[in-house]
Amino acid sequence: MSRLTKGIGVMVALDMPDIESALHICDIIEHATGKFCVKVGRPLEMVGGESTIREICESTRLPVIYDGKIADVPHVATAIARAALGAGAAGVIVHGFCGSDVLRAAMELSMGDVICVVEMSHPGGQEFYGGASEELAKMAGELDVDGVVLPATHPERIRTLSNHLPEHTYIISPGVGAQGGTAGMAIANGAHWEVVGRAITLSDDPLSSAEGHYKACIAAHRNAGVP
Ligand code: FNU
Numbered sequence: 001m002s003r004l005t006k007g008i009g010v011m012v013a014l015d016m017p018d019i020e021s022a023l024h025i026c027d028i029i030e031h032a033t034g035k036f037c038v039k040v041g042r043p044l045e046m047v048g049g050e051s052t053i054r055e056i057c058e059s060t061r062l063p064v065i066y067d068g069k070i071a072d073v074p075h076v077a078t079a080i081a082r083a084a085l086g087a088g089a090a091g092v093i094v095h096g097f098c099g100s101d102v103l104r105a106a107m108e109l110s111m112g113d114v115i116c117v118v119e120m121s122h123p124g125g126q127e128f129y130g131g132a133s134e135e136l137a138k139m140a141g142e143l144d145v146d147g148v149v150l151p152a153t154h155p156e157r158i159r160t161l162s163n164h165l166p167e168h169t170y171i172i173s174p175g176v177g178a179q180g181g182t183a184g185m186a187i188a189n190g191a192h193w194e195v196v197g198r199a200i201t202l203s204d205d206p207l208s209s210a211e212g213h214y215k216a217c218i219a220a221h222r223n224a225g226v227p
Pocket of ligand 1: 013041125174176
């Protein structure tokens with residue numbers, strides 16, 4: 001299990017409900033020029049559960065993040081995280097709104113990265129988070145989680161919320177492409193990994209789409225002069 005570094009890079013979201021397509025995309029991304037990792041989402045996990053995560057992890061050299069968006073009481077949350085990390089995932093995504101004991105329990109496993117969802121990218125993500133995401137970011141920073149999720153659809157929120165995080169915490173940012181976020185904008189505002197799913201996986205040419213997104217991230221990082 002190798003942990004995720006700070007990027008700059010593109011995290012390709014694997015949300016297709018079949019392993020063959022997921023492995024095909026992994027193979028393409030492995031040969032892409034740039035820094036990449038992949039994320040196994042629930043639709044893919046539903047195919048075969050833990051053994052699907054294991055198969056992806058064993059078939060690719062790319063770091064694999066399990067996006068279970070775990071939201072449960074600590075003993076159940078840790079059982080899910082343990083299964084995914086035991087199957088070879090480098091990290092797991094855990095909801096912040098369930099509270100610090102859930103995140104702490106996942107971190108105490110010491111089996112891989114814990115990435116806390118602080119604010120979501122979809123339109124409904126703006127309905128309830130409001131000031132709560134400031135508190136979630138503070139909690140994530142105080143717990144010293146490895147990474148956080150902040151929305152590429154609202155790059156200004158990345159800038160604001162990252163003020164509550166230690167310098168070494170990495171920010172992954174979904175919402176690029178299909179959800180309306182512009183490639184590179186999250187990076188320009190302080191993110192380290194842009195999460196891109198359908199804009200790459202459903203593209204006619206996933207390789208050039210992935211490389212194009214990566215180039216946009218690097219250009220944005222260079223132009224913004226962010227650390
Ligand atoms: P695409 N994702 C998200 N928003 O989209 N983990 C969040 O706030 C969040 C996520 C994931 O739209 C989503 O589950 F916390 O096709 C999907 O896997 O680019 C990916 O990011 C976005 O996929």
